[in-house]
Amino acid sequence: MAGEDDKWEFYKDKKEEHRWRRRASNGNIVGASTEGYTGKGSCTANAERHGYNGNPKSLGGGDSWEFYKDKKGEHRWRRRATNKEIVGASSEGYSSSGACKANAERNGHTG
Secondary structure (H helix, E strand, O other): OOOOOOEEEEEEOOOOOEEEEEEOOOOOEEEEOOOOEOOHHHHHHHHHHOOHHHOOOOOOOOOEEEEEEOOOOOEEEEEEOOOOOEEEEOOOOEOOHHHHHHHHHHOOOOO
16 A cells, blocks of 8 residues: 555754654655644644554544646645645645545545
């Protein structure tokens, strides 16, 4: 299954806020937090929403997913919580909608 060998990294950014990123076995970043968090627990919860530890609390079940083309014509996705806040987004543009959707699925999209 895609993503089972991914490595999760947790770190503090320049503002000393907590962030996460997900790397594929080839080292490419395939997911990342869209914002910094003041608390490590909030950062971990956002990572879980995107599959970290198998999403043990089933976070994000009511989230909506948007698929679109950016200004360069590349395919991207973003994920919104029920309060309409963006809680995830593709970390790069994709040349095909299929590759974009595969990345979204790796980050929790179920269809």
